[in-house]
Amino acid sequence: MDLLTLLQILDSTMRLATPLLLACLAGLFSERAGIFDIGLEGKMLAAAFLSAAVAYTSGSVWVGLLAGIAASLVLSGIHGLASITFRGNQLISGVAINFLAAGLTVVIAQSWFAQGGRTPQLSGAARFNPITLPFAENLRDVPVLGPIYYELISGHTILVYVALLCVPATWWILYRTRFGLRLRAVGENPAAVDTAGVSVVGLRFAAVGICGVLCGIAGAYLATALQAGFVKDMSAGRGYIALAALIFAKWRPWYALYATLLFGFLQALALRPDLIEAVLSFKVNGQLLDVLPYILTVIILAGFVGKAIPPRAGGEPYVKER
Amino acid sequence: MDVMPKWAEVVLVPLISLLLAAFLSALVILAIGESPTAALKLMIEGAIGSTYGWGYTLYYATNFMFTGLAVAVAFHARMFNIGGEGQAVLGGLGVALVCLYIPWPHWSVALIGATAGAALFGAAWAAIPAYLQAKRGSHIVITTIMFNFIAAALLNYLLIGALKADGMEPATRKFAEGAHLPSFQDMFSFGEATLFRGAPANVSFFVAIAACIAVWALIWKTRLGYEIRAFGHSESAAKYAGISPTKIIMISMMISGGLAGMMAINNVMGEAERLVLNAVEGAGFIGIAVALMGRSHPFGVFLAAILFGFLYQGGAELALWTSIPRELIVVIQALVILFTGALDNMVRSPLEKMFLAMQRKKGEV
Numbered sequence: 001m002d003l004l005t006l007l008q009i010l011d012s013t014m015r016l017a018t019p020l021l022l023a024c025l026a027g028l029f030s031e032r033a034g035i036f037d038i039g040l041e042g043k044m045l046a047a048a049f050l051s052a053a054v055a056y057t058s059g060s061v062w063v064g065l066l067a068g069i070a071a072s073l074v075l076s077g078i079h080g081l082a083s084i085t086f087r088g089n090q091l092i093s094g095v096a097i098n099f100l101a102a103g104l105t106v107v108i109a110q111s112w113f114a115q116g117g118r119t120p121q122l123s124g125a126a127r128f129n130p131i132t133l134p135f136a137e138n139l140r141d142v143p144v145l146g147p148i149y150y151e152l153i154s155g156h157t158i159l160v161y162v163a164l165l166c167v168p169a170t171w172w173i174l175y176r177t178r179f180g181l182r183l184r185a186v187g188e189n190p191a192a193v194d195t196a197g198v199s200v201v202g203l204r205f206a207a208v209g210i211c212g213v214l215c216g217i218a219g220a221y222l223a224t225a226l227q228a229g230f231v232k233d234m235s236a237g238r239g240y241i242a243l244a245a246l247i248f249a250k251w252r253p254w255y256a257l258y259a260t261l262l263f264g265f266l267q268a269l270a271l272r273p274d275l276i277e278a279v280l281s282f283k284v285n286g287q288l289l290d291v292l293p294y295i296l297t298v299i300i301l302a303g304f305v306g307k308a309i310p311p312r313a314g315g316e317p318y319v320k321e322r
Numbered sequence: 323m324d325v326m327p328k329w330a331e332v333v334l335v336p337l338i339s340l341l342l343a344a345f346l347s348a349l350v351i352l353a354i355g356e357s358p359t360a361a362l363k364l365m366i367e368g369a370i371g372s373t374y375g376w377g378y379t380l381y382y383a384t385n386f387m388f389t390g391l392a393v394a395v396a397f398h399a400r401m402f403n404i405g406g407e408g409q410a411v412l413g414g415l416g417v418a419l420v421c422l423y424i425p426w427p428h429w430s431v432a433l434i435g436a437t438a439g440a441a442l443f444g445a446a447w448a449a450i451p452a453y454l455q456a457k458r459g460s461h462i463v464i465t466t467i468m469f470n471f472i473a474a475a476l477l478n479y480l481l482i483g484a485l486k487a488d489g490m491e492p493a494t495r496k497f498a499e500g501a502h503l504p505s506f507q508d509m510f511s512f513g514e515a516t517l518f519r520g521a522p523a524n525v526s527f528f529v530a531i532a533a534c535i536a537v538w539a540l541i542w543k544t545r546l547g548y549e550i551r552a553f554g555h556s557e558s559a560a561k562y563a564g565i566s567p568t569k570i571i572m573i574s575m576m577i578s579g580g581l582a583g584m585m586a587i588n589n590v591m592g593e594a595e596r597l598v599l600n601a602v603e604g605a606g607f608i609g610i611a612v613a614l615m616g617r618s619h620p621f622g623v624f625l626a627a628i629l630f631g632f633l634y635q636g637g638a639e640l641a642l643w644t645s646i647p648r649e650l651i652v653v654i655q656a657l658v659i660l661f662t663g664a665l666d667n668m669v670r671s672p673l674e675k676m677f678l679a680m681q682r683k684k685g686e687v
Contacts, residue, residue, distance in 0.1 A: 038463070082664035086671075091402050091463050093664030095610060096656050103652030104350070110647045111354035117647060240467055247464065291475040294468040301460030310461070 003144070005275065007151040009268050014156060015226060017264025018163045019044065019218045023242035024249065024256045025170050026214035032174065032251060033207030034187035034313040038094035039079055040215055041239025042101030047072040047219025049105035052119040052230035053112060055126040061224050064126065068223075069216030075101065076212030084204045087317030098239070106232050119223070119230040128157035128225035157225040159217060166214070170253040183207055187311035190318040200318045218242075244297035250308050263293045325674045325681075332622070336615055336662060338669050343657035350653060356646055364643060365636025375635060377506050377521020382605075383631030384523070384588040387530040389609025390627050391537050392582035394618040398541055399574035400554040405451060405466025406582040407606025408473030409444040413583025414590040415477065416443030418485065418494050418597035426500035429525075433503060436591050437529065437584055444583015445576040447473060452575030456568040462575070470606075481599055493598040503592045524592035530627075533581060534620040540577075541620075550574050582606060604652075608634075611655050614662040630655070 023040045030037040047068035055064025075097050082093040106117035113119055133154035140150045174180040186193045186203045194200050222238075223230045241263055248262075249255035269276055270289040300308055326334075348358035369379045389406045396403035403409075416439035426432035451465035478492070487495035503525050506518035541547040553560040553570040561567060589601050608630055615629070616622025637651035661669060 038467070078660070082660065082668075086665055086667040088664035088666055088668075089402075090664075091404070092610070092614070092659060095404065095607070096660035096664055099607070099652050099656035099659065103649045103654075103656055106647055106649035107350065107354060107653060110645065110649075114645075117649070237471060240471070243464065244468065285479060287475040287479045291472050294471045298454070298460075298465055298468050298472075301465055302454050302458045303460070 003147060004151070007147055009265075009272065009275070011152050011155075012268040012271065013261060013265040014152070014160060015264075016267045017260045018160045019221050019226065019238055020242050020245055020260040020263055021163045021257060022159075022166065022214050022218035022221065023239055024245045024260050025166050025253065026211040026218065027243055027246045028170065028249075028251055028253060028256060029183070029207045029214070030211035031246065031314055032187045032311055033183050033204050034190060034311055034316065034318070035079070035083055035204055035208055035211075036090040036094065036315045037079065037208075037211060038091055038243060039075065039097035039239075040211075040242050041235050041237065042094075042098035043072040043075045043212060043215035044219035044222065044239050045098075045105055045233070045235040046075055046101040047216040048223035048234055049109060049119070049219075049230045051216075051220035052122060052223035053109070055122055055224050056120055056229070059124075059126055061122075061126050061128055064224055065217070065220045068220035069213050072216030072219060073209065073212040076208050076215075080205050080208040083317065084201055084208070087319065090315050090317075102233060105230070109230065109232075117232040122224060122228045126224070127228055128159055128221070130155045130157055157221070159221045159225050162217065163221075164257075167253050167257045170256075174253065179206075184311075187313055190313050194318070194320065200320075204318075215239075241293050244293050247297055247308050247310075248300055251311065266290075266292050326677050330673060330677065332617060332619075334673065335666075335670055336617065336622075338673070339661035339666075340615070340658065342661050342669070343654060346657050347650070347654045350650065351646065354646065356644055361640055361644065361646060364639055365632070368639025368642075369632045369635040373506075373510075373517040374519060374521050375639075377518035377523040378635040378638070379523075379628070379631040380506070380527050381521065381523040381588065381593065381631070382634040383627045384527045384530045384592075385585050385605040386608050386612045386627035386630045387534060387624060388585035388588070389582050389606050390612030390616060390623040391533055391609075391620060392578045392580075392606075393609045393613035394616065394620070394623055395537060395541070395550075395574055395581065396578040397613055397618045398547075398554050399550045399570055400557075401455070401571065401575065401578075402463050403448065403466055403575065403578045403582075404463050404610065405448065405469050405579070405606070406609045407602055407604065408466070408470035409447045409579040409582035410585045410602045410606045411470075411473040411477050412447040413440035413444040413586035414597050414601050415480070416440045416583060417586040417590045418497075421497040421501040421591060422485075422494060425498065428500065429503050432501040433525070433529070433587065433591075436501070436587050440583040440586040441580035442583075444586075445580035447583070448575045448579020449572065452572050452579075455575075456571040474600075477597075478599065481597065485597065487596075491598070494596045496596045497591065501591060502595065503587075505592070522593040524588065526588040526592045529584070529587060531624070533584065534624050537581070538620040546573065582609065608655060611658045611662075615658055 023044055027037055027040050050071035051064040051068030054067035055061045079093050079097055082088040083090040109117045109119060136150045136154035139146045174184060182193060182198055182203055186200055190200045222234055245256060245259040245263055248259040266289050270286055273286055351358045351361050369375045392406050393403055417436045420436045420439035447469060451462055451469055454460040454465050455462040481492040485494045487493060506521060506523040510517045549565045549570055553565055557567060585605060590597055594601060612623055612626040612630055615626035633651050633654055637648050640646045641648040
């Protein structure tokens, strides 16, 4: 395998890891504040649909992105209402949100566009287009570094760079700000936060809101950058893979980047069965690559490779008076 | 301690949740420019207006009874088995192996064998997450989600590989005649009158009813059922009373997985008579809605399963005759899960306040 093929694989790794990374960080904020969220999938799907629909009608992908974030935030609001305000079961709420998105997107898409539950193809300004970083063209002929810069680092859509920047930003917010400290505390011991006079409900709603925004970007990326338009069930389990990555990463931002890159790499490999066969000189089953993230997560969860300990107050509604 | 009378708890709360879900669904139908009343009429005609419609409604209901019971049993032990889908996939595999490789002389023995195979495979698929939960502390919800995906990939792998019949389709060959279950049409047509013509409902409906009764007896009439409920109410109290958490987690999850797997005698053996991709069609997830709606009681599950069978068949009719896609049913399902599960307190607390006020008034008089 030559450098160029390797770079192509890594390039599609970047593209496929981006929605996973955004959704994984979204889950990180929510779960670090003690709110389990298996509704990442549904929020991404809803955002994918509305961003594509609005980008198509308005002709501007930025308006579409905002609409996608709004759709995701509405679902976040429902999740917050159910699991924070009414102290319901967070897992059941997440399941409901996934189904709500899976159903509503198709029903509305059929009603608006009558194309069998999809939006029309997006093109031009209604999509996020690849951006070429400065000097990429000039440096292309520099040996080794030139192709790496041109193929791998340059030539992605803006959302890929946004997702990457979200990693240090998340780290900084969580570990270097007062808000982050409180957010982590509310996921470990909400009673202590409450005693200190900080609103548990407020913090948790803030976390769920951030989760909504990030899921919204992830969904918009799927429909307006990775692909050109919305199709039924296009999130295709990515929300669950992100959840798996979150456990893999033990709820930490930098590890989240590595985990989603790994899972993105597996997805990129699954797209190129010819290459795997050429390198390993035997046939690797495509299904195996597809389910590898899930199997790895089960192994991690089983504690065979280090222990993943979730935030202590995760999944439990906070009841003030005892 | 109980603020509400029992009838309000079992009838009023689910009914209000259902009405809220129905109201929002009607708004969705209105918003896409169709008439909710016309849609409801069409659904009723299509799903329960003929024996053909009933044949489909009860066929779907059979699936949902099994998966609903599966979720309900796990709920009693305060576990959320979200893996009914994967367990039903594996149950299908069990049924297929039993029906393909054993020459059955008569459907009645075949049914017993297939039920055992389905339950065994479903239970085995639930046993791994259960073991990981009990011994390794990994969260059952996450592992069962992962196992759903792994099950789907495993089936995919087998159906394009080892079990594939000749031809293009990823499916097994058709089961032999000895494994053919009598359909409602075979059972209830006398002389000239053909009832349930062409509908897939079959004898496994009665197996599902038997399963409802068996689960009721298990949960409320046996020592094991008592232990499951005790564990569900308070793990520490159960432990103190000498109940082993590992045992309860393992057994209740295996019963749950077995029930979900048993769904396959209906859809794989009764209807398709071969194993195809995606035979479960989300029934494992609908079990969540059914169990929540039925308050984890087998009789409630029975009623909720028939309601969802009606919605499923009615939704198919809607998709056929109007521009409302089938996915509307997914929306209704989501709303039912939301209101009966996650937003339960929202529905309940105003009612509790109301009953409390009424009691106080009575006290004053």
